[in-house]
Amino acid sequence: MLHLTIDGVSINVPAGTTVLEAARGMGEYVPTLCWHPNLTPANACRACVVEIEGSRALVSSCSRQAEDGMVVKTKTERVHNARQVIAELLTSTNNTASAGDLQELVSHTAANTLRFAGGETWEQPLRDDNNLFVRNYDACILCYRCVEACGVDVQNTFAIAVAGRGFDAHIDTGFDRPLPESDCVFCGNCVEVCPTGALLDKKEYELRQSGRWEEQDITTTRTTCSYCGVGCELELHVMDNQVVKVTSPEDNPITHGMLCVKGRYGYEYVQVHEDITEPAP
Amino acid sequence: MIYRLFPNPELELATAPASRERLVERGFERAYENAQEIGSDTVIQHIQAIRLGGRGGAAFPTARKWLSVKNEAESIKYVVMNADESEPGTFKDRELLLRDPLGPLTGLLIAASAVGAQQAYVYVRGEYRDVEIRIQEAITVLAEAGWIGPGKVSIDVRRGAGAYIAGEETALFNSIEGYRPEPRVKPPYPTAQGLFHKPTLIQNVETLANIALLFAHDVDWFRAVGTDATPGTKLVALSGHVANPGVYEVPFGIELGALIGDGQYGGGTGTGRPLKAVLMGGAAGTFITPQEAFEARLDYPDLAKFGAGVGSGAIMLFDSTADLGRILTGLARFFADESCGQCVPCRIGTKRILELLETQRLWDRRADLKDLATAMTDASICGLGQTAANALVSAMNRPSLWNEPAAL
Ligand SMILES: Cc1cc2nc3c(=O)[nH]c(=O)nc-3n(C[C@H](O)[C@H](O)[C@H](O)COP(=O)(O)O)c2cc1C
Ligand code: SF4
Ligand code: SF4
Ligand code: SF4
Numbered sequence: 001m002l003h004l005t006i007d008g009v010s011i012n013v014p015a016g017t018t019v020l021e022a023a024r025g026m027g028e029y030v031p032t033l034c035w036h037p038n039l040t041p042a043n044a045c046r047a048c049v050v051e052i053e054g055s056r057a058l059v060s061s062c063s064r065q066a067e068d069g070m071v072v073k074t075k076t077e078r079v080h081n082a083r084q085v086i087a088e089l090l091t092s093t094n095n096t097a098s099a100g101d102l103q104e105l106v107s108h109t110a111a112n113t114l115r116f117a118g119g120e121t122w123e124q125p126l127r128d129d130n131n132l133f134v135r136n137y138d139a140c141i142l143c144y145r146c147v148e149a150c151g152v153d154v155q156n157t158f159a160i161a162v163a164g165r166g167f168d169a170h171i172d173t174g175f176d177r178p179l180p181e182s183d184c185v186f187c188g189n190c191v192e193v194c195p196t197g198a199l200l201d202k203k204e205y206e207l208r209q210s211g212r213w214e215e216q217d218i219t220t221t222r223t224t225c226s227y228c229g230v231g232c233e234l235e236l237h238v239m240d241n242q243v244v245k246v247t248s249p250e251d252n253p254i255t256h257g258m259l260c261v262k263g264r265y266g267y268e269y270v271q272v273h274e275d276i277t278e279p280a281p
Numbered sequence: 282m283i284y285r286l287f288p289n290p291e292l293e294l295a296t297a298p299a300s301r302e303r304l305v306e307r308g309f310e311r312a313y314e315n316a317q318e319i320g321s322d323t324v325i326q327h328i329q330a331i332r333l334g335g336r337g338g339a340a341f342p343t344a345r346k347w348l349s350v351k352n353e354a355e356s357i358k359y360v361v362m363n364a365d366e367s368e369p370g371t372f373k374d375r376e377l378l379l380r381d382p383l384g385p386l387t388g389l390l391i392a393a394s395a396v397g398a399q400q401a402y403v404y405v406r407g408e409y410r411d412v413e414i415r416i417q418e419a420i421t422v423l424a425e426a427g428w429i430g431p432g433k434v435s436i437d438v439r440r441g442a443g444a445y446i447a448g449e450e451t452a453l454f455n456s457i458e459g460y461r462p463e464p465r466v467k468p469p470y471p472t473a474q475g476l477f478h479k480p481t482l483i484q485n486v487e488t489l490a491n492i493a494l495l496f497a498h499d500v501d502w503f504r505a506v507g508t509d510a511t512p513g514t515k516l517v518a519l520s521g522h523v524a525n526p527g528v529y530e531v532p533f534g535i536e537l538g539a540l541i542g543d544g545q546y547g548g549g550t551g552t553g554r555p556l557k558a559v560l561m562g563g564a565a566g567t568f569i570t571p572q573e574a575f576e577a578r579l580d581y582p583d584l585a586k587f588g589a590g591v592g593s594g595a596i597m598l599f600d601s602t603a604d605l606g607r608i609l610t611g612l613a614r615f616f617a618d619e620s621c622g623q624c625v626p627c628r629i630g631t632k633r634i635l636e637l638l639e640t641q642r643l644w645d646r647r648a649d650l651k652d653l654a655t656a657m658t659d660a661s662i663c664g665l666g667q668t669a670a671n672a673l674v675s676a677m678n679r680p681s682l683w684n685e686p687a688a689l
Contacts, residue, residue, distance in 0.1 A: 041466075043466045043623075043624070044624050044625065044662075045624070045625055046624050046625055046626055046660040046661070046662070047625075049659070057658070057659055057660070057661075057667060058659045058660050060466060060662075064468075078655070078659050081652055081655055081656055081659070082626070082655075082656045082659050082660035084652075084656075085626065085630075085652055085653055085655075085656035086626060086656065086660065089625055089626065089629035089633065089653075090625060090629070092629065092633065093629050115649055116629075116633045116649070116653070119632065119633055119636040120636070141625070142622065142623075142625075142628070161461075162463075162622070162623075164622065165444070165446075165618070165619070165621055165622045166617050166618055166619070166620040166621075166628060166631065166632065167617065167620075167628060167629065167631075168622070169622025169623070169628060
């Protein structure tokens with residue numbers, strides 16, 4: 001057990017615990033935007049920074065392992081200023097309409113969303129180039145989750161990466177090719193982990209656009225994917241007796257919320273009502 | 282004039298920079314053998330005794346890094362020479378490598394044997410093709426001397442592809458590994474998990490040249506110039522409104538006034554107009570006033586009084602015609618262009634600072650700017666974002682540089 005002090009309270013945590021886990025375990029509010037329980041910490045958003053005695057700069061708590069004797073402060077003026085400015089910078093840049101975690105950070109830090117607004121933004125056309133999901137990068141906060149999910153953390157497909165630098169850094173399929181021309185296998189795991197709505201299933205996108213996506217009318221049913229012998233656990237999201245989305249529980253020990261293209265998107269056959277009466281020509 | 286890191290003029294005329302004669306005449310052969318003989322513990326003690334700090338900008342105690350890497354139990358370790366040199370106003374490593382490449386390379390080999398590395402890398406700025414060729418020539422000389430080759434340390438040269446951020450040590454490792462040069466979060470530190478996630482010693486060119494000099498001579502010789510706090514000499518790069526721009530080797534502790542005004546160094550602004558401001562330490566450095574410059578000496582404790590540092594040794598002078606707003610806009614554009622874009626405070630913060638400067642809303646947005654600069658310094662991942670607002674804040678804190686009454 002390691003012994004550390006967080007906001008004046010001493011606690012014991014097992015070795016390997018991150019400062020974020022330790023602080024949240026005590027009930028402290030530590031915001032995160034890029035951190036995801038099933039992905040490697042990207043350290044990119046910097047919202048989870050805390051003060052650690054002996055460190056000149058603030059420290060991202062999501063990736064920092066707790067150490068014996070560490071003295072951590074999560075509520076100082078510096079921490080607050082950093083989080084507030086981060087919220088203000090992101091809102092000055094991105095469309096945050098469907099970014100729940102970011103909206104929470106804004107209200108928690110009482111951020112003034114107009115403070116740094118008025119300059120260049122990430123406003124850009126929707127990328128709608130396939131039947132399964134759309135990419136709405138004006139909402140993208142460059143959290144790296146999709147890149148990690150597409151890469152070594154989950155999918156090992158490497159269809160997308162960060163390209164460009166500074167304010168022009170962005171998620172790219174390689175020369176901004178349409179997704180179907182990229183290496184993408186349409187597993188949708190990037191959509192699953194995207195925290196801002198920048199990546200959205202096409203079905204959900206269309207229903208939302210036409211005002212027919214009613215969160216309160218959606219029920220979820222757990223079942224098992226029937227495509228292959230792995231038998232991933234699925235959650236069918238059903239609205240008006242139609243499957244509108246398929247996910248897998250984030251805490252499922254096999255899938256960790258990740259699926260393949262068949263499990264995630266191959267559900268339309270269950271709601272096609274014309275019987276097949278003769279073999280395809 | 283003092284000649285230590287640079288060879289004296291007679292030797293420069295008599296021998297080629299990358300030649301066996303130069304290796305011998307400069308005492309580097311002696312240095313290499315001497316270091317092998319006394320063993321790594323003594324080598325590190327000597328480095329400690331001259332209080333050598335890194336010359337790449339951060340002045341981190343060199344001996345501490347060597348000890349950490351040496352003490353790592355891993356069998357595979359690396360040493361790296363950082364010759365990426367891409368900060369505006371910094372051009373001393375280029376000059377040093379062109380004029381005396383065997384010094385830094387000898388230092389690199391001494392480092393490799395002291396910490397137990399079999400593989401060394403030289404990471405050189407991509408635009409420095411002439412430097413790269415000179416390094417390759419020097420490596421050939423070392424191979425002929427039998428210091429590198431099969432069964433011994435090998436040295437590979439890697440070329441940067443045009444990004445300032447690739448000079449940041451962990452970004453540099455990513456670049457050598459074939460990834461985007463995005464800085465990594467520390468800890469783990471390079472000494473424990475650096476290049477290819479193995480213990481790695483990375484040093485600036487000039488730091489390694491000092492190592493070669495130390496073992497070509499001894500601790501007392503090394504300490505005979507400079508100050509108690511910082512023995513030895515420093516390469517400074519003078520640029521801007523200066524009569525004699527260029528790289529000068531000077532002892533630590535030299536009066537900045539002499540360095541700027543003396544005919545054998547800067548020789549004044551050279552424009553006939555008075556000095557208005559001095560930028561100490563490059564783009565991420567600190568603006569000081571002429572009054573401060575004439576009080577200060579080139580040493581860390583002394584410059585700290587003015588909130589400044591030696592940095593990489595870049596000193597930029599500006600005369601009375603200089604438009605500080607435009608200069609700051611140029612610096613802000615540099616950081617906005619060179620940010621890797623990985624973290625929010627730096628990716629968006631550098632952009633917003635640039636926009637504020639371009640629209641000349643600096644002074645009425647003082648309070649917001651202060652919060653932004655603080656957040657960038659506190660919460661950015663790497664030194665780029667952490668220091669990108671330094672020069673701006675230092676300038677705004679010195680009302681006499683402007684005709685503005687109040688400080689930030
Ligand atoms: C943005 C950035 C750029 C850097 N560029 C260089 C460089 O070009 N050369 C260099 O020696 N150090 C550079 N550094 C510092 C290195 O990260 C590292 O501290 C240095 O190479 C260590 O060597 P030293 O201790 O001998 O100075 C840079 C740091 C940052 C944050
Ligand atoms: S759908 Fe799968 S393969 Fe395609 S970009 Fe997303 S994670 Fe990568
Ligand atoms: S698209 Fe979504 S998951 Fe990918 S970086 Fe942007 S916000 Fe993160
Ligand atoms: S501070 Fe800037 S350069 Fe450094 S990691 Fe963050 S975005 Fe990249």
